[in-house]
Structure formats: structure tokens, C-alpha cells
Amino acid sequence: MNAVLSVRNLTKSFGGNRAVDDVSFDLARGELLALIGPNGAGKSTCFNMMTGHLKPDGGTVSLNGSPITGLKPRRIWRLGVGRTFQITATYASMTVVENVQMALISHHRRVFALRPYAHRLYRDEALGFLDLVGMAAQADRHCAVLAYGDLKRLELAIALCHAPGLLLMDEPTAGMAPGERTALMQLIADIVAQRQLSVLFTEHDMDTVFAHAHRVMVLNRGRLIANGTVAEIRADRQVQDVYLGGGTLFSALEPPSDA
Amino acid sequence: MGLFIAQLLTGLANAGALFMVASGLSLIFGVTRIVNFAHGSFYMLGAYVGYTLMQVLPGAFGFWGAILLTGIIVGLVGVIVEIVVLRPVYRAPELFQLVATFGVILVIQDLALMIWGPQDLLGPRAPGLKGVVRILGEPVPKYDLALIGITPFVALALWWLIARTRVGILVRAATQDREMVGALGVNQSWLFTGVFFLGCALAGLGGAVQLPKGGADLLMDFNILASIFVVVVIGGMGSLPGAYLAAVLVSVLNVFGVTYLPQSTLVLMFVVMALVLMIRPYGLLGREEVAGDPGQSGEPERPIKPAGARVRLIVAAGIALLALVPLIAPPFATVLVTDILIFCLFAASLHFLLGLGGLVSFGHAAFFGGGAYTAALLVAHADSPMELALLLAPLGAGLLALIIGWICLRLTGVYFAMLTLAFAQLLWSLVYQWGDVTGGDDGLVDIWPPDWASSSTVFFYLALVLCVGGILALRHAAHAPFGYALRAARDSKRQAEATGIDTRAVQWGAFALAGAMAGLAGGLFVFAKGSVFPNELEITRSFDALIVVFLGGVKTLSGGVVGGAVFESVKDVLTRFEYWRLALGLTIIAVVILAPEGIVGSLRRLGERLGLLRAPEDGS
Ligand SMILES: Nc1ncnc2c1ncn2[C@@H]1O[C@H](COP(=O)(O)OP(=O)(O)OP(=O)(O)O)[C@@H](O)[C@H]1O
Numbered sequence: 064m065n066a067v068l069s070v071r072n073l074t075k076s077f078g079g080n081r082a083v084d085d086v087s088f089d090l091a092r093g094e095l096l097a098l099i100g101p102n103g104a105g106k107s108t109c110f111n112m113m114t115g116h117l118k119p120d121g122g123t124v125s126l127n128g129s130p131i132t133g134l135k136p137r138r139i140w141r142l143g144v145g146r147t148f149q150i151t152a153t154y155a156s157m158t159v160v161e162n163v164q165m166a167l168i169s170h171h172r173r174v175f176a177l178r179p180y181a182h183r184l185y186r187d188e189a190l191g192f193l194d195l196v197g198m199a200a201q202a203d204r205h206c207a208v209l210a211y212g213d214l215k216r217l218e219l220a221i222a223l224c225h226a227p228g229l230l231l232m233d234e235p236t237a238g239m240a241p242g243e244r245t246a247l248m249q250l251i252a253d254i255v256a257q258r259q260l261s262v263l264f265t266e267h268d269m270d271t272v273f274a275h276a277h278r279v280m281v282l283n284r285g286r287l288i289a290n291g292t293v294a295e296i297r298a299d300r301q302v303q304d305v306y307l308g309g310g311t312l313f314s315a316l317e318p319p320s321d322a
Numbered sequence: 323m324g325l326f327i328a329q330l331l332t333g334l335a336n337a338g339a340l341f342m343v344a345s346g347l348s349l350i351f352g353v354t355r356i357v358n359f360a361h362g363s364f365y366m367l368g369a370y371v372g373y374t375l376m377q378v379l380p381g382a383f384g385f386w387g388a389i390l391l392t393g394i395i396v397g398l399v400g401v402i403v404e405i406v407v408l409r410p411v412y413r414a415p416e417l418f419q420l421v422a423t424f425g426v427i428l429v430i431q432d433l434a435l436m437i438w439g440p441q442d443l444l445g446p447r448a449p450g451l452k453g454v455v456r457i458l459g460e461p462v463p464k465y466d467l468a469l470i471g472i473t474p475f476v477a478l479a480l481w482w483l484i485a486r487t488r489v490g491i492l493v494r495a496a497t498q499d500r501e502m503v504g505a506l507g508v509n510q511s512w513l514f515t516g517v518f519f520l521g522c523a524l525a526g527l528g529g530a531v532q533l534p535k536g537g538a539d540l541l542m543d544f545n546i547l548a549s550i551f552v553v554v555v556i557g558g559m560g561s562l563p564g565a566y567l568a569a570v571l572v573s574v575l576n577v578f579g580v581t582y583l584p585q586s587t588l589v590l591m592f593v594v595m596a597l598v599l600m601i602r603p604y605g606l607l608g609r610e611e612v613a614g615d616p617g618q619s620g621e622p623e624r625p626i627k628p629a630g631a632r633v634r635l636i637v638a639a640g641i642a643l644l645a646l647v648p649l650i651a652p653p654f655a656t657v658l659v660t661d662i663l664i665f666c667l668f669a670a671s672l673h674f675l676l677g678l679g680g681l682v683s684f685g686h687a688a689f690f691g692g693g694a695y696t697a698a699l700l701v702a703h704a705d706s707p708m709e710l711a712l713l714l715a716p717l718g719a720g721l722l723a724l725i726i727g728w729i730c731l732r733l734t735g736v737y738f739a740m741l742t743l744a745f746a747q748l749l750w751s752l753v754y755q756w757g758d759v760t761g762g763d764d765g766l767v768d769i770w771p772p773d774w775a776s777s778s779t780v781f782f783y784l785a786l787v788l789c790v791g792g793i794l795a796l797r798h799a800a801h802a803p804f805g806y807a808l809r810a811a812r813d814s815k816r817q818a819e820a821t822g823i824d825t826r827a828v829q830w831g832a833f834a835l836a837g838a839m840a841g842l843a844g845g846l847f848v849f850a851k852g853s854v855f856p857n858e859l860e861i862t863r864s865f866d867a868l869i870v871v872f873l874g875g876v877k878t879l880s881g882g883v884v885g886g887a888v889f890e891s892v893k894d895v896l897t898r899f900e901y902w903r904l905a906l907g908l909t910i911i912a913v914v915i916l917a918p919e920g921i922v923g924s925l926r927r928l929g930e931r932l933g934l935l936r937a938p939e940d941g942s
């Protein structure tokens with residue numbers, strides 16, 4: 064099997080708390096894979112280990128067959144892994160389009176350039192990405208005044224700049240209205256289809272997950288308890304226990320902090 | 323052997339006062355996260371107040387009573403400062419707190435001058451402890467032995483207070499998790515005030531207790547500042563045992579240094595600090611700390627745009643007007659404007675780091691002085707021409723910045739700030755003590771421009787071209803991808819690193835560029851004055867630049883230049899008044915609290931309100 068991403072026995076503890084416990088899975092090319100689980104299940108921690116933001120206690124992560132465990136986030140990005148954060152991270156002092164231009168400047172390896180005006184570099188390319196995520200109309204607004212859902216969209220545009228083969232999205236639709244969620248997930252599904260991208264995402268809204276994901280994995284207290292198609296997950300007794308037995312999955316509104 | 327022991331004892335005795343002052347600083351930082359730059363001033367105040375009380379209260383009982391009373395009085399002064407000056411800025415970025423406490427330094431300096439006058443006061447001997455004891459044939463002052471005995475008790479009392487009392491438990495909880503204390507229903511602001519009282523009282527005690535070994539003078543505040551920073555940094559911020567350990571280490575080192583390496587006592591202290599930090603970046607007993615994103619005060623910074631045609635025209639007209647100065651103004655004005663230009667370049671270089679990079683460097687004087695000494699040494703020892711010296715000054719300073727930056731950028735926030743300050747002090751002590759090469763305190767003199775540039779008019783034009791050129795270059799860099807990457811690293815290091823930007827490399831480059839520009843300013847300064855002295859490397863030099871950038875407006879592109887121009891022009895008038903420090907200090911404190919956006923920011927706001935400038939969207 065030619066997996067884009069292979070995770071094997073990933074483990075991480077914070078003090079005595081096993082946040083991620085022996086997690087293994089594969090992600091195939093062109094697949095849209097959802098990672099779900101209640102608050103504190105370890106989803107973001109998984110993401111952070113895959114993108115180099117956290118060092119795993121044990122286990123490996125490979126991208127297209129080569130190990131990337133322990134590399135710095137910027138190296139992993141260069142290898143073609145884009146990500147968005149649960150708590151958005153954008154450049155508050157810049158305009159929306161400049162945020163994307165910054166990523167493109169890095170993509171074209173011109174971070175240390177001293178001569179050109181940055182606000183003119185790759186502007187059209189950046190506008191293209193903003194158009195893709197439906198943010199073109201707000202291109203010249205000050206990033207600091209955007210609504211939360213728009214920040215999420217902006218992050219997606221930034222993550223697409225390096226033409227990634229793999230996209231990791233931590234709650235991409237948080238802060239959006241139901242209609243917006245569907246539209247954004249549809250957009251992501253289209254991008255996956257067009258560009259043969261692989262996507263791993265977390266999501267608290269079950270309707271969104273079941274409507275768009277090709278496959279779903281369920282994490283509970285750091286352990287993967289189920290991994291299968293939407294129909295299989297729906298029918299899974301263990302998963303039902305987690306959710307119906309007082310799990311917070313459906314009621315989760317505001318996520319706690321992220322890396 | 324006798325000498326060795328005697329020296330060890332002297333070192334231990336000296337550690338007493340140092341520990342008291344440093345533990346106060348450490349305590350305040352641990353709980354409030356404020357680096358109290360005015361801590362040296364409370365120490366000085368302790369010495370003066372203690373002196374006065376000892377004149378009034380008789381006998382041994384009076385002596386020790388005076389020391390205790392001094393602690394309480396200085397602690398109460400600290401409470402006033404905390405309530406009036408610091409409460410409004412607890413949530414603000416470090417820079418605001420630094421500037422506010424710097425205002426306090428100035429105010430206390432002038433108040434001390436008003437009350438106790440300019441002459442140094444010799445401390446009284448401690449009653450009953452006037453003589454010496456012979457230990458293995460070497461004389462050891464009795465008072466030293468008393469201090470050695472007392473200090474552990476002070477340390478133990480502090481430890482007991484922190485470890486065994488309810489207040490102490492709260493303080494410890496606050497040191498570890500400030501939000502939690504609020505959640506426990508404890509009034510956080512009174513806890514902060516209480517800790518400030520204790521910290522300042524300790525500084526006051528330190529000042530009073532050292533009286534019999536020294537005295538009181540108006541330079542004490544800055545003189546002890548560097549030492550207590552070193553102690554706190556070596557020991558670990560917020561750690562009392564660390565402070566004690568480091569105080570002993572530094573004091574003993576000092577005493578032995580005086581005997582065995584008299585040329586390098588000061589340098590030694592900073593070398594030890596640098597070594598400790600390279601191995602343990604958070605000090606001997608400090609805990610690792612992840613600095614959060616630098617606090618933003620008020621509205622977020624606006625996007626920047628290169629100047630439009632109209633602004634360019636205005637700037638060009640301004641420069642043309644400047645170029646007319648030597649033709650129409652009297653000669654002294656030409657010299658004054660030359661100084662202002664040089665200072666503006668210096669301020670602009672710091673603003674580049676501080677404003678765009680969010681890198682609060684407390685030791686920018688290292689590069690100004692570094693450039694100045696590079697040029698001066700080249701002329702003095704290699705007879706090199708001015709042209710070459712001016713070329714090498716920014717290179718030398720830039721190289722220095724590369725080295726210092728490499729070490730300092732491993733840390734963030736206040737740790738970064740303290741380390742930059744310490745390196746500037748290291749350089750200062752190097753220059754100060756290496757008299758054979760640098761001239762030491764006498765400086766390097768008789769360094770004038772060659773004949774073609776010797777008239778103040780020609781030199782003015784030289785400075786105009788280089789300073790305006792440097793400022794414009796920095797400004798262009800701000801609009802280039804490099805400047806954007808620097809802002810990106812400041813706004814969100816997480817996103818920057820996640821999109822392939824090596825943020826530390828970018829910051830390192832910015833450090834070098836800013837250092838080089840400060841070095842150019844320093845080089846010009848030498849030829850403008852014809853000499854250079856170690857005070858170009860002093861803490862006050864670094865602080866001047868910080869204050870200027872702050873007054874100008876950190877969050878505005880032209881804040882550095884405008885602040886520099888205003889400050890340097892006003893200074894000339896201001897310093898003619900006797901109590902100018904008091905006025906300046908109060909002004910600074912007022913600006914911090916009332917107009918934190920600085921001159922440019924406030925003017926911009928005014929312009930928007932009057933409809934002259936376009937207001938930002940969404941009324942933010
Ligand atoms: N830096 C950290 N230090 C200590 N504990 C942490 C840290 N990060 C996460 N944890 C803990 O690890 C567990 C997993 O957290 P994680 O953020 O990965 O959950 P999550 O599945 O993303 O939850 P959510 O849906 O709320 O985002 C939680 O118990 C959390 O408290």
C-alpha cells in the first residue's frame with residue numbers, strides 16, 4: 064500500500080497523563096480522513112507530533128515512506144505537509160493578502176530578500192488562493208479585525224501555498240455557521256479531488272464528518288478505538304458508548320488550548 | 323592560607339547586601355513578572371534613609387533599629403510606586419514596565435539629590451563592631467563577621483515566610499500560576515502590593531546594612547543594578563536559594579578577582595554569567611519558562627505601506643531643508659543637528675529590532691559603543707583614515723551583534739532582555755578595565771576627521787548622508803520580504819515556523835543589521851566629538867535609546883526617528899535645569915500611563931479624529 068502518511072505506535076505523555084497512547088494508522092493518497100473524539104482525547108497532540116511541534120515519547124511518523132519523526136516544523140512543511148491550527152495563528156499586523164504573500168515568499172525561498180517590496184511580491188498568486196477559499200473580497204482588510212471563521216479560511220489559504228501533498232487541519236470549521244461548514248468542507252473535498260491531496264482533519268460536528276469524510280478514526284483518551292467507513296463507525300458499539308455515555312463530542316463548543 | 327580565608331570571609335560578607343537586594347528583585351519578578359529596574363534606586367534610598375536614621379538614633383540599639391526601620395520605610399515607598407506607577411501597566415508588554423520603572427529611577431535620583439545633596443556620605447561604623455579580629459594572622463573586620471552571621475538568618479526568615487506561612491503559600495502559588503490565585507478568591511492586586519513591599523524593603527535593608535562598609539552616593543543605583551541582574555540571572559529568576567548561591571559566587575569571585583586578576587574583576591562576573599547561561603539558560607536553580615506571545619497593549623499594530631508620492635515629497639523637502647541648516651543657522655546649530663542625526667540613526671536601529679521584531683534589547687549601547695570603539699581603536703592604534711574607520715565601524719558592530727545575538731536569541735522575553743543588558747555590561751567592563759588598549763576611564767581622545775571633513779559644515783553633510791541613508795535603508799528593509807518575515811516571527815512564531823520560515827535566523831539577521839546601523843552611528847559619533855569614553859557603552863545609553871523609541875511610538879514605523887529627534891533636541895534645553903531628571907521621569911511615567919502609543923501614535927490618532935487621516939476600519 065502506498066500510504067502518504069504512516070503513523071506507527073505514536074505515544075506521548077504529559078506528566079502522568081497519557082495524551083496519546085500507541086496510535087497507528089495510514090492515510091492513502093486522495094483520502095479525506097477524519098479524526099474524531101471527545102475534548103482532550105489527544106487529537107491536537109497527534110497533529111502536533113506529526114508536524115514536528117511536539118516530540119513524541121515513542122513511535123514514528125513517515126511521509127511517503129521516509130521517516131519525518133523529530134524534524135522541525137519548517138522542514139516538514141518543506142516536504143509538503145500543510146497544516147492549520149485549532150487556535151488560529153496568523154500575522155495580526157498584516158493585511159489578509161499579505162498573510163498569504165508571506166507564505167508564498169517562504170515558498171519561493173525569498174525570506175531574506177532585502178530589495179523588493181514585499182507587498183508587491185506574488186500578490187496575484189495570493190489573491191488566487193484567497194479566491195479559492197472565498198476570501199478575495201476581504202483581501203485588503205486588516206487581519207486583526209477578521210471574524211473567527213474567516214481566520215480559519217485564511218489559514219487554509221496559507222496552508223495551500225506550498226502545494227502540499229498532505230494537509231492536516233485541526234477543526235477547520237470551528238466558529239462557522241452550519242451553512243458555512245458544509246460549503247468549506249465541500250471546498251476541501253473538491254481540492255482533494257482536483258489536486259490528489261490527502262487530508263486528515265479533526266471535527267466536532269458529526270454531521271459535517273459523516274457527510275464528507277471518506278473514512279473516520281475515533282480517538283478516546285489517547286487510544287484509537289475505531290477506524291472505518293462512516294457506516295461502520297455509526298454502527299460501532301464502542302463509539303456509541305463513548306458518545307452516549309456522557310461524552311462531550313456533540314456538545315463541544317469551544318475547544319481548549321492548542322500547541 | 324590566612325589570606326585565602328580572610329578573602330573568602332570578605333566575599334561572604336559582601337554577599338549579604340547583594341543577596342538581600344537581589345532576592346527582593348527575584349521575589350518581585352517571580353510573583354508579578356515585573357523586572358523592577360528601579361530596584362537599585364530602592365537600594366540607594368535604603369542607604370540614604372539608613373544614614374539619616376543612624377545619625378538620630380543612638381547606640382547599638384539605634385543602629386540596628388535604624389536598619390530595620392529603613393527596610394520598612396523603603397518598603398512603603400515601594401508600595402506607593404507600585405500603586406501609582408505599576409498597577410496601570412501590569413498587563414502591558416515588558417517594555418512599558420521597563421520604561422515606567424526607568425521613570426522611577428530618574429525621579430528617585432533627583433529626590434535624593436534634593437534631600438541629601440550631591441556630596442557622598444560616609445557610612446557610620448557599627449557600634450560595638452568597630453575593630454578587627456585576627457584569623458590565622460589576617461585582620462577581618464568584626465562587622466564582616468556579623469554580616470556573615472546575619473545573612474543566613476535573613477535568608478532563613480525569607481524561606482520560612484515563603485514556605486511556612488499562608489501568605490507565603492499564596493506567593494508561591496502566584497509564582498507558579500498567577501491565574502489560579504485569582505481563582506482562589508485572593509485579591510491579586512494586594513498580593514502584588516505586598517510582594518512589592520517585601521521586595522523593596524529587602525533592597526532598603528541591603529542599602530542600610532552595607533553602610534558601615536561603604537556609604538551613600540548618587541551613583542549607587544546604577545552601580546548595583548548590573549550586579550543584581552547578574553545574580554538573579556545566574557541564580558535563576560524567582561529562585562531565592564539561587565539568588566543566595568549566585569550572590570556568594572559573585573561576591574567571592576569579586577574579592578579573589580581583585581587580588582589575582584585586578585584588571586578583570588568586572589569582566590569576570592559577566593564571563594561567569596555568560597558561561598552559566600550557555601549551559602543552563604534559565605540560571606542555576608531557575609525553571610525553564612516558555613514565554614507567551616509578547617503581550618499586546620491596546621489595539622494591534624496596523625499594516626504598513628511604503629510611503630506614497632505625497633509623503634515622499636514631504637520627506638524629500640524635509641531633508642532638503644535640513645541640508646540648508648549649515649547655510650542659514652549659526653554654527654552651534656549645525657553641530658547640534660549633527661548630534662541629532664546620529665542619535666536618530668541609533669534610535670531607528672533599535673526601533674527596527676524592537677518595533678518590527680518585538681525583540682526588546684536592553685543592551686543596544688553595546689553596538690553603538692562597539693562601533694564607536696571600533697573606529698576609535700582603528701585610528702588610535704592603526705592610524706587608519708576616517709573613511710576606513712567609518713566603513714569598519716558598522717562591520718565591527720555587526721560582527722559583535724552576530725556573536726551576542728547568537729547567544730541571546732536562545733532566550734525570549736525578559737530573559738532575552740536581561741542577557742542583552744548583561745552583554746552590554748560585559749563590553750563596558752572590558753573597555754573600562756582594559757586600559758592599555760582602550761584608555762579605560764580616560765577614553766580615547768584626539769580622533770578628528772581628516773582635513774577635508776574637519777569643518778563642522780562638511781562633517782554635517784557627511785553625517786546627513788550616512789544617517790539619512792541608514793534610516794532609509796532600515797525603512798526599506800522593513801518593507802522588504804526580510805522585514806515582513808521579522809514581523810511574521812513577532813506576530814506568530816508558530817505560523818511562521820509552520821510555513822518554512824526559520825524565525826531565529828531571521829531575528830539573528832535583524833540583530834546584526836540593527837547592530838551594524840547602531841555601529842555606524844557610533845562611528846560617526848566618535849568623529850563628531852573627537853573622542854570616545856566608556857559611558858557610550860553604559861546602561862544609561864541603552865536606556866536612552868529605549869525611552870526614545872518608546873516615546874516616539876513602538877508601533878509606528880517612524881517612532882524611532884521622531885522620538886530621537888524630539889528627545890535629543892529637548893534634552894539640550896532640559897538639562898540646563900537643576901532637577902531635569904525629576905521632570906523627565908515624571909513625564910515618562912505620565913506617557914506610559916496616559917499615552918502609551920507614543921508621540922507618533924498619538925498624533926496619528928489625533929489626525930484621524932480630526933478627519934485629516936483615514937481611520938482604520940471597524941473602529942478598532
Ligand atoms: N502542552 C501540554 N501540557 C500538558 N498537557 C497537555 C498539553 N497539551 C495537551 N495536554 C493534555 O493532553 C490531553 C490531550 O489534549 P489534546 O489537546 O490533544 O486534545 P484534543 O483531542 O485536541 O481536544 P479538543 O477536542 O478539546 O481540542 C488533554 O488531557 C490535555 O489536557
Ligand SMILES: [Mg+2]
Nearest residue numbers: 106107149318
Ligand atoms: Mg484539539
